[in-house]
Every structure is written in structure tokens, then in C-alpha cells.
Amino acid sequence: xxxxxxxxxxxxxxxxxxxxxxxxxxxxxxxxxxxxxxxxxxxxxxxxxxxxxxxxxxxxxxxxxxxxxxxxxxxxxxxxxxxxxxxxxxxxxxxxxxxxxxxxxxxxxxxxxxxxxxxxxxxxxxxxxxxxxxxxxxxxxxxxxxxxxxxxxxxxxxxxxxxxxxxxxxxxxxxxxxxxxxxxxxxxxxxxxxxxxxxxxxxxxxxxxxxxxxxxxxxxxxxxxxxxxxxxxxxxxxxxxxxxxxxxxxxxxxxxxxxxxxxxxxxxxxxxxxxxxxxxxxxxxxxxxxxxxxxxxxxxxxxxxxxxxxxxxxxxxxx
Ligand SMILES: Nc1ncnc2c1ncn2[C@@H]1O[C@H](COP(=O)(O)OP(=O)(O)OP(=O)(O)O)[C@@H](O)[C@H]1O
Ligand SMILES: [Mg+2]
Numbered sequence: 001x002x003x004x005x006x007x008x009x010x011x012x013x014x015x016x017x018x019x020x021x022x023x024x025x026x027x028x029x030x031x032x033x034x035x036x037x038x039x040x041x042x043x044x045x046x047x048x049x050x051x052x053x054x055x056x057x058x059x060x061x062x063x064x065x066x067x068x069x070x071x072x073x074x075x076x077x078x079x080x081x082x083x084x085x086x087x088x089x090x091x092x093x094x095x096x097x098x099x100x101x102x103x104x105x106x107x108x109x110x111x112x113x114x115x116x117x118x119x120x121x122x123x124x125x126x127x128x129x130x131x132x133x134x135x136x137x138x139x140x141x142x143x144x145x146x147x148x149x150x151x152x153x154x155x156x157x158x159x160x161x162x163x164x165x166x167x168x169x170x171x172x173x174x175x176x177x178x179x180x181x182x183x184x185x186x187x188x189x190x191x192x193x194x195x196x197x198x199x200x201x202x203x204x205x206x207x208x209x210x211x212x213x214x215x216x217x218x219x220x221x222x223x224x225x226x227x228x229x230x231x232x233x234x235x236x237x238x239x240x241x242x243x244x245x246x247x248x249x250x251x252x253x254x255x256x257x258x259x260x261x262x263x264x265x266x267x268x269x270x271x272x273x274x275x276x277x278x279x280x281x282x283x284x285x286x287x288x289x290x291x292x293x294x295x296x297x298x299x300x301x302x303x304x305x306x307x308x309x310x311x312x313x314x315x316x317x318x319x
Pocket of ligand 2: 043
């Protein structure tokens, strides 16, 4: 079914450095959400906090109704079985071949016999296109293959919650397209709750139900894909547009006067860049034969999209 994750007022610091503060969002059960944000804004820290590897200073993370920030280590161990996580660096064991790497969570967390473990491992390896590479060591394969091995390992426990930290970084564009299709198909088939960190705007536009953006130690916005893609908020527009002009600078934030000047220079071009919800990039559909989750708005139904836009505007206005 997937489970809902409800984050409220979450704050994380390291010593005196606040990474982000007062982050509140709900990852709806069974939906795909993407988290965007400039490098260093704490996206990876956010994922690690959700799995309980890092402790927040304030706030709560309710998973299936339970606040995991209050759990002890041995209780967290149980909660972690709900998760399938692909860390940013892949985190494969260098001395183990791919087969053993992918089998590791099954051997660690279950008492399944080796025959069944073999069936599951080969099924997941097939899913990510790694059949034949069972005996390879992580050091002997390409970065993209390591990434896919990490994906397979994240899936072996049939997780309710899937966290992928930049699954597409270091992949060529064709592999990114395959990966996106795999995510959409997986989500339709296993219906887990997904949170994906990515820098790939094209993927962020097509794949998720929801998009969030971290910037300047805050969650600037989190909501349905359509809400973010049609947002007039300058930070959101700059990021989704991949533009230099706007509040986000190379190293840190720019001063207000400079931002205003840049946006004025963009002028009408900036306004024209706000797409109408009817013109949005269509979302990626599951492969033919895989049933679509019922929550999806029929893209073909323009009337449904109009209603959706009205409701999104309404909700954005309430906030
Ligand atoms: N264990 C830690 N101890 C101290 N500081 C940390 C720790 N982990 C992360 N940080 C700091 O937290 C900040 C956010 O790091 P994080 O890796 O979450 O960024 P990110 O948004 O994932 O960036 P990128 O897009 O480059 O992956 C950085 O300044 C980093 O140095
Ligand atoms: Mg990161």
C-alpha cells in the first residue's frame, strides 16, 4: 500500500550550522515525490534523517502514525525494514560481488532460505538489467552499473518506502530515461511511497506526483507537481528553469537589489516562462500493460486539468 510520512517542524543542525529548519510536509502514501535544491542545502541529510540515521533537534516524523524521532536504536532497526534506500554514493561493499551485495539485506533482516534469496536477487537484478554481472566486484563495473546495483539492493526487501538519493547522477541520458520509466513502473506495481532526490529537472517534471524545493535552510515549497511547475515564486521558477537570473547564486544567496535588477532585465521573458497547467510536460506513464494508479488525472481530460489548476491555485492561496 505504501505508508504516509508526515514531517512536522523538523530542524537539523550540525553544531552551530543549521542545515534546514521548520520543515513540514506529507509524503502521501503510494505517491512519488521529488526533492530538489541547490547543492549543499541538505537533501541527503533530509533522507538520512527520515531513515533515522541522523537525529533532528526539533520536530517529528510520523510513519504509519509513529513518531520515529522518539525511538530507541533497536526500535529504529525495526522501522528501517520498511525502507529501501539508495544512498548518493551507492554504498556497496567493495569486497563483495554484486550478487552478495544485493542479497545482503535479505541475509541480514530475514530468515529466508538461500533458494528463495536467489530467486529474489535474480529477479531484482533482471529488473535493473544486471543479469550476468552477479560475480563482478563493485570496483570492476561502471558507475551506472553500480548505481543500478544499489537500486536492486534497495528493492529486495519489498520496501513500503523507497528513498533514492540522486539515482540518475552519473548516468547517460538514455539510462536516465530507462531509470525514470523503471521508477514509474515500479511505483505502479508495488505502490510504495517514493522520495527521490535529483538534480535532473527533466525527470522532476515528468516523474513525480509531488515536488519539493529546499533553499536557504527552508523548504520553499512542497506540493503537487502541477503546483510547482506553474508556480510564480522566483526561487521555484529559477530552479525549475535552470536559470542564472534569480535569488539563487553560485556560492550563496544574492542581495535583494541584484535579484530585482536581474528579474527586471528578464522582464516579459520571465513572465512568458510561467507555463499554463494545460501546457505542462505530460507525465511519464507506466509501460503498456502495467496498470496505472487510480489517483492519476487523465492527461487527455482538459476539463479535469482545469479543475486541478483551480484547486491548486486555491490551495496555494490558502497557505
Ligand atoms: N555528518 C555530518 N556532519 C556534519 N556536517 C554534515 C554532515 N552531513 C552533512 N553535513 C553538512 O550538511 C550540509 C548539507 O549536506 P547534504 O549532503 O545533505 O547536501 P545535499 O543537498 O545533499 O547536496 P548535493 O546536492 O551536493 O548532494 C553540508 O554543508 C554538509 O557539509
Ligand atoms: Mg546529496
